[in-house]
Amino acid sequence: MTEPAIQVTDLVRDYPRPRTSLLRASPPVHALRGVSLEVQEGERFGIVGESGCGKSTLLRIIAALDRATSGQVVVEGTDITRLPERRLRFLRENLQLVFQDPMSSLDPRMRVRDIIAEPLVVQGHPASGERVRELLDAVGLSADAGDRYPHQFSGGQRQRISIARALAPRPRILIADEPVSALDVSVRAQVLNLISDLVDELNLTLIFVSHDLSVVKHVCSRVAVMNAGQIVETGPTADVYAAPTHPYTRRLVSAIPTLQRALSGATTTDLVKGVLST
């Protein structure tokens, strides 16, 4: 293990804001203000923070779906920060994502079979029905699920389809962006366990993002706490959970009882925030 799977150095992402004055440029929105982190191969790394703290932006830059204003992202030894899209093939094969919203993450006009096979088709692998069935099986869906459309599935099942799609090109890195926060409480654990099992089984590097410290604790060995575009604390999950050093982390940890309550139902506001931040 000579090099980290992902190395992020001093990442900054500003969004322009429309001018409101003739004379001065408007101050930009600072989504990321100098984020650095390292994820080792095979590690399960959690990122936790409130909605709007920059988690999603960070993930997108790591996945080369967005571009940094400054800073550097190195994935498996390659600096992807300035690479043009056509030279990102290795990244597209080795790094996949699972998204938060089970409603929006699957194209409603495609059959599940085609959804799962999409990365394979795009990357020129022979899109064998064999592989799709294998993946459906791996995420716990029956083989005939491939013939159906996403709207015929529940939220939890859709998330399983998302996971199957992410795993299709046999990636080495899996990024999960709040994969369970939009799900019913009853199925959250199932999906979490599925991710956890698959990561073990396939020996993946996992980056797991959540606003919910307790969920992260359940899955990840190491965690970074983000607030307002910055990482305020990094460390083994257990340590951070047990002895938070940063005031913000302390607040998060102390809020867990409330979160417990949230888990049992009163999640509307959180969810709305979550939806708005994406």
Added chain:
Amino acid sequence: MNTYLTRAVALAGSAALLLVAACSAGSGTSSGPSTGANQSLAIGLVAEPASLDFTTTDGAAIPQALLTNVYEGLVKQDESGKIVPDLAKSWTVSADRKTYTFELVDNAKFTNGAAFTAADAVFSINRVKTAWTTSLKAAMDVVQDAKAVSPKQLQVTLSKPSNDWLFRMTTRIGAMFSQTGVDKLATDPVGTGPYKFGSWKRGDSIVLQRNDAYWGTKPFFNQVTLKYFKDPTALNNALLTGTINVIGTVQAPEALSQFTSNTKYQVIEGTTNGEVVLSFNNSRPVFKDVRVRQAIRSAIDHKALLDTCFAGRGKLIGSMVPPTDPWYEDLTQVAPYSKDKAKSLLAAAGATGKTLRLRLPTLPYATSCGQVVKSQLEQVGLKVQIDQLEFPAAWLTTVFKNADYDMSIIAHVEPRDLGAVFSPKYYTRYDDPTLQQDLAAADAGDEATQVTDMKKAARRISEEAAADWLFLLPNLVVADKNITGLPANAITESFDLSKLARS
């Protein structure tokens, strides 16, 4: 209306104009009602002029409004078609029929205050050759010299005898202008007539005011508004709701029933000069064969056609002569309706199954009649393809100028236009030396010769089927019951307002 309307077609275009032209009576006779009433009248017409200057702008709309009302000529036509005095009290013709001497009225004055003299007449006649730009000016080419013998005597010398010239002097080219009043013809016409130009609300109406300094019998109405309607239904509605008092031009004869059944209105039906012609392009090989032309004439059931596309109003004619011309003869039986004859003629000519392009101007009567013609011709084994060309611009260029057509339908409304229409230079491309000889003889001879020769010419084009004459447009006028002085026939270019009155 554009300047490029030539001769007959000029008027033809706006079906209306022709329909309306009212005829004028001798103004010397004092049969009109007394003036002094401060009454006004509104007349609904169809085509609005684009300009008030008919010396540079073609089209029937301007003389319809201004001739005999604002402008007067030396002579004019009465309702029976006879040429009678106007600004000339009398005239004599020399023995060689080349010199005309006119005695002018004494007290005529232009509305700009200037007196009308022989010098103005010379100026007006010469100005046709120099300043006019419309194609109608050609009728003045025959004039060799015009001179003022005295302020009230005018002498005009022609280069060759021409009956037609004096007749043309009753039309717009004979209009008398003031030497000091031709600066703003397009917007401020100056003439000697019973009315003077009042105002013009473009897109809406022209107002004429009574000329209180008029030399002849002053008109009854103090003010006449000529209101223009593009839409025939709107025109009818305007009369029904009292916005206007007279429909000068009924464009939708089918709608007449609502007036005939109503005692508040009078409907006047007479004739016009407007022959609705199904014209053939005689330069096309298929039409060089007289049998094809005759077949088409026989194939058309004119009575049914008139009933269908003009509600049966109008008159059937067999040649290019309206009943108001002295040389009129009923020629409708030259080519009686017979499908069998048409079929056999076509078969003999080997033209059965041929496709003909009927290129119609976008005018209501042409569109209507075209569909009937198509249907009737197809029943005898011809194929007809209808094209619509926007009138005036597209039709004039394609059909009239370039003769790129097989058949067309248009009303030729200029008076006495037989010779002009059936000529090799015209869009009919009708090249017939015999006809030209007859016409030349008619123009040069005395009045009796003229009638004989014109009859010959009219019969010849009918027998040769130079075209088919679908019908003669009727003069359909609807007015409030109490309006008097409306002429039955419309055979001049103007809508004569001078004799109108309210009883």
Added chain:
Amino acid sequence: MNDEGGSVSRGAESALGVPASDPAGRLDGPAVRRTAGRRLNPSLVVGGIIVLVIVLTALVSFVWTPYDATLVDPAVRLAKPSWSHWFGTDKFGRDLLSQIMVGSRTTLFVGLVAVGVAAVIGVPLGILAAMTRRWSSELIMRANDLLLAFPALLLAIMFGAVFGASTLTAMVAIGIATVPSFARVIRSGALQVMRTEYVLAARAAGRRPFPIALRHVLPNVTSLITVQASVSFAIAVLAEAALSFLGYGTPPPTPSWGRMLQESQEFLFSAPRLAVFPGVAIAIAVLGFNLLGDGLRDRFDPKLEDRR
């Protein structure tokens, strides 16, 4: 999301983007989702039936009409409705029912040409505007605004003057004038699609922009296209009637409801039925396509669900 910026202009624009023909005006909602198992709404059913009837009538008219629709028969002109002529005849003695039947072909032709032209140009433009970068997108939408300033009827009249009046030229002009509303609506829909996570997933899988447009964006804006097409269809039918009234519409002898209405004018008093039949036909057709559009929109737009 890097176009989170210019929200002011976007907001204003997408609201402006609601075409004059988008009565519910909710096209910027997440119409990209499909919800199944909804009960049929009355607009959709009624509109669908009307449109179906028109299409069937047009099809039937190819093989059968009571009479030849262009056959002139002076003997029966202006006949009142009877067993032999259900709707009566016009001044040429042509059977009105046959003309109405054949006229439905013209109506469909009119709509198909206009909507076809608008969709073929407008849909790609809208998608392009949604997927390209700010300045080029801005350029497309500004050009679009500019085109919007050239009213349809005006374009049709000018085209008629230049190329000669025909149904085709008039409707190409109407189609071109309809491009902006298509482009706007499709753009706002495509922007929504571009924000979805399945597009992100496709990008993460390495899909390039063009395949994304084809595989994901286009299929997911088809509902918008259908709605817009249906509403534009209604507008085209109205435009043809107006153009016929002005003399720039379908030339004779092709039967057209618009021209029938125009020709009926001089009979308003003596035979009003001549105006009634084509007038009602036009109104029903427009109603049908509008209802269909509304129905489709309601069906595709889950936000509207709680309104019903």
Added chain:
Amino acid sequence: MVLRLVERTAVLLVSLAVSSVLVFGFMAVLPGDPARVALGVNASDEAVAQLREQFGLDRSLATQYFDWLGGLLHADFGTSYVSKVAIGPQIFDRLQVTLWLVVVGMIVALVVAVPAGTVMAARHRKISGLALSAISQLGVAVPAFLAGILLIMLFAVKLGWLPANGWTPPASDPGMFLRQLILPALSLGLVQGAVLTRYVRSAVLDVLREDYLRTARAKGLRPFPALWRHGLRNAAVPVVTVLGLQLATLLIGAVVVERVFVIPGLGSLLLDGVSNRDLLLVQDVVMLLVVAVLVVNFLVDVLYVALDPRLRVGQR
């Protein structure tokens, strides 16, 4: 906000410039030499050449364009090739007429649409709301000229209450002006109102579903007072937008209505110009209409910002 105004103004100016090039270009590629068209089929080449010189058509296209544009900026619309009369005063006259028609038509549309749309939304589950919806659907389906013809038949010809057509300037006879204005304004406004009604309905429905209105109703306010106090301002935003767009439709709808009611407005001027091939006149009128639409869109945009406090801040 100031910046936004500047930006919009810049866009407007560029749009105006581009559209002037388009309009000029379209006229320039029209088949037919304007001078020949004006003089007619039989004109001699010399006469055509002379007229070309007189109209300045012998100069380069660029010179002609800038000359035309320069004229427009000084409100000089040039002289008609056909009637030889200055175009500016004509356009100005006709524009006044059309503006009356459009503005009053718009007022009619608003007076119809706002209450009807609000009722339709507030009672969208009730019979009265559905009935109104059905009526508005029918209204949208009727061509404006047909509505005009029907109104004339009923109110002018059958009942004789109002004149069937015609136009009197307000200054010369205000009573007649109003009587003649009623029917055309109604036929323009009712049809447009039917379209607008449906926007009002959907805007009000949106507002009705907003939380603050639910709160207001929860507090016991009845639906209409609740709407009145809280909703209409918010509903006004999309409605104003549509209204702006409709103004363009109205301008063109006026062309047809002017024909039905024999009103000497801009529309009839345009149609006459087209059929007379009075190219410069057509060019001027088209340009004027395009300018009007662009400027209205601009104003709507500005108004939009003013009406919506959220947008005023410049952020969501």
